[in-house]
Amino acid sequence: MSNLNSSGNTAMPALVLIAEDEPEIADILIGYLKRSGLRTEHAADGQQALALHQSLKPDLLLLDVQMPVLDGWNVLNEIRARGNTPVIMLTALDQDIDKLMGLRLGADDYVVKPFNPAEVVARVQAVLRRARGHNVASTPLLRSGPFQIDVDSHEASVFVAGQPQKLDLTLTEFKLLACLMRAPKRVFSREELLITCLPEGDTQERTVDSHISKLRKKLEALDIQGVPLSVWGVGYRFGGDV
Incomplete structure (x- = not known):
């Protein structure tokens, strides 16, 4: 079955880069996203996430806040300096100030752990739809x-x-x-x-x-x-x- 973009043309499935240091959580997200027809790559720390973002140019980044080497805030800061890749933060810190910090730094959405993987997939798809609805070819x-x-x-x-x-x-x-x-x-x-x-x-x-x-x-x-x-x-x- 072919994948269609919002214009009805055939297109490569969106690539989601998952930056998550807990292997069990990463595996669950990979499984759910792949079953939804999306491609995935995994980074186990913040430095690897930045390297893969640079080389792979993913369509969206699922970004854990608490990661080794570089935490999610530092990764998000660098991603925003590079451009407008959609970012959804994964955080175990269920506090308003943490959510606001992510949004102020340029995150598109956030999900609080523990989460329902199906909800994460739904949010990923919603953010991708919004991103495709913008004129991504224009220079910011x-x-x-x-x-x-x-x-x-x-x-x-x-x-x-x-x-x-x-x-x-x-x-x-x-x-x-x-x-x-x-x-x-x-x-x-x-x-x-x-x-x-x-x-x-x-x-x-x-x-x-x-x-x-x-x-x-x-x-x-x-x-x-x-x-x-x-x-x-x-x-x-x-x-x-x-």
Whole structure:
């Protein structure tokens, strides 16, 4: 029996990458997804998940939060820096703050352990349908005032006197600016920015201040003031009259 995409054309079944360090859970998910006509690959830790994501370009990632080497938050952060692969988080932490953290970092959905495998399959299929309903060929651009960020090519620019000026940013500075631009009126705490934008191993919130300061100086050199904007006692928002 042939597989059909949403347009009615024959297509390769969607590939789901399962990042799960517990073999029993991974085997159950693989079995249910395959019976639903989907292809699967398995990663046993976060580093392997990133490597397989890079090489296989899966249609969706089922991502466990608590994994060895790299945890799910770090993997999700890197996946979002790379592009828009749909991600469903698998978490044993049944707390609202954990769910919100996943959604803020860019997860498309979450499932709390212990789960019904049939429910996971249903959620996978729903997220895949939504993803296929979007124009995935379009380049994801972030724009706010004179700023423009191309997420796929990791290029940031700002228009000065009507002319685009490419910003020479470090990876962390790029992630910080992109994060703030996605919700320019929202105030992000230092803890959120630390988890979302800084490399694994950086655990001091004051490190966020250092990167923000360096980013701000680069923008001030182009006569752009107040970006990012400090919100006393809370954190940072995109800011400026842009």
